[in-house]
Amino acid sequence: MSKSVIEVKNVTKVFATGTVALKNVSLEVPKGQMMALIGLSGSGKSTLLRHLNGLAAPTEGEINVLGVPVNHAKKKELRELRRQVGFIFQQFGLVGRLTAIENVLSGALGSLRGPRFGVGSYNLALRKQALENLERVGLADYAFQRADTLSGGQMQRVAIARTLMQKPSLMLADEPVASLDPESSAQVMDIMLKIAKEEKLTVVVTLHQVELAMGWADRIVGLRDGEVVLDDEPKKLGTKKVMEVYQRVAPEGTNAQELAKESLFKMGKLG
Numbered sequence: 503m504s505k506s507v508i509e510v511k512n513v514t515k516v517f518a519t520g521t522v523a524l525k526n527v528s529l530e531v532p533k534g535q536m537m538a539l540i541g542l543s544g545s546g547k548s549t550l551l552r553h554l555n556g557l558a559a560p561t562e563g564e565i566n567v568l569g570v571p572v573n574h575a576k577k578k579e580l581r582e583l584r585r586q587v588g589f590i591f592q593q594f595g596l597v598g599r600l601t602a603i604e605n606v607l608s609g610a611l612g613s614l615r616g617p618r619f620g621v622g623s624y625n626l627a628l629r630k631q632a633l634e635n636l637e638r639v640g641l642a643d644y645a646f647q648r649a650d651t652l653s654g655g656q657m658q659r660v661a662i663a664r665t666l667m668q669k670p671s672l673m674l675a676d677e678p679v680a681s682l683d684p685e686s687s688a689q690v691m692d693i694m695l696k697i698a699k700e701e702k703l704t705v706v707v708t709l710h711q712v713e714l715a716m717g718w719a720d721r722i723v724g725l726r727d728g729e730v731v732l733d734d735e736p737k738k739l740g741t742k743k744v745m746e747v748y749q750r751v752a753p754e755g756t757n758a759q760e761l762a763k764e765s766l767f768k769m770g771k772l773g
């Protein structure tokens with residue numbers, strides 16, 4: 503197996519509607535890296551994330567995740583891959599009427615047979631593990647509180663603890679802090695980074711906030727109209743360069759700008 507946890511090679515995605523969501527995207531993510539994916543709304547971040555666990559298939563190109571050729575994998579291989587991939591959503595995905603610990607325990611369901619009802623239906627080792635995972639996200643004291651009474655930040659931390667029950671090798675987080683206030687966002691990012699480093703867990707996180715990407719990620723990849731226009735360590739890029747990804751007009755020297763010029767030229771609008 504190669505050293506990279508994720509290998510994306512020349513991936514293009516054209517939806518049935520004709521929208522080109524990804525254009526010739528190539529990137530490799532080594533084990534243990536915390537990579538932030540940034541870009542304007544509609545730039546293709548979620549689409550790329552969905553390709554990584556086989557929820558979407560590329561029109562062209564190859565995707566290899568944890569040694570599995572995702573776009574050629576059989577259903578069984580994909581199921582096994584998804585057991586190793588934790589997914590964190592913007593809206594947490596908790597069951598509100600269940601307690602925090604019941605939600606965390608449900609993360610182990612992929613490895614168990616049959617449904618479970620209540621904490622007592624999980625074995626002691628799993629219950630211990632669930633409590634430990636709640637401790638890791640700083641919420642052991644909230645184990646028996648209903649999830650719908652927790653704050654947004656606490657809910658996301660419970661969702662992270664639930665994902666840890668899978669013992670994932672890769673964590674994909676789609677705008678995990680988009681609905682949180684700055685303090686809770688920082689807390690969630692801190693926890694993700696701490697766990698990623700402790701477990702040598704590879705994390706790909708889509709973010710809208712440049713300052714979070716700058717402060718927490720090992721590497722920032724910027725997408726613009728489905729193309730990679732930025733890919734480096736935050737300190738090598740600097741905030742100004744990263745901010746350019748959010749400008750409506752493509753920055754100088756990028757492919758996107760060349761393409762825009764080309765199409766204006768073809769339309770006869772540039773001499």
Ligand SMILES: Nc1ncnc2c1ncn2[C@@H]1O[C@H](COP(=O)(O)OP(=O)(O)OP(=O)(O)O)[C@@H](O)[C@H]1O
Pocket residue numbers: 517518519521522523541542543544545546547548549550
């Ligand atoms: N199932 C689909 N069918 C058709 N077009 C789609 C589909 N999913 C996404 N798209 C389009 O692909 C493009 C990229 O969407 P995507 O959701 O990946 O962007 P994003 O960068 O994650 O945006 P946001 O930050 O708003 O979540 C958009 O133009 C979107 O409308």
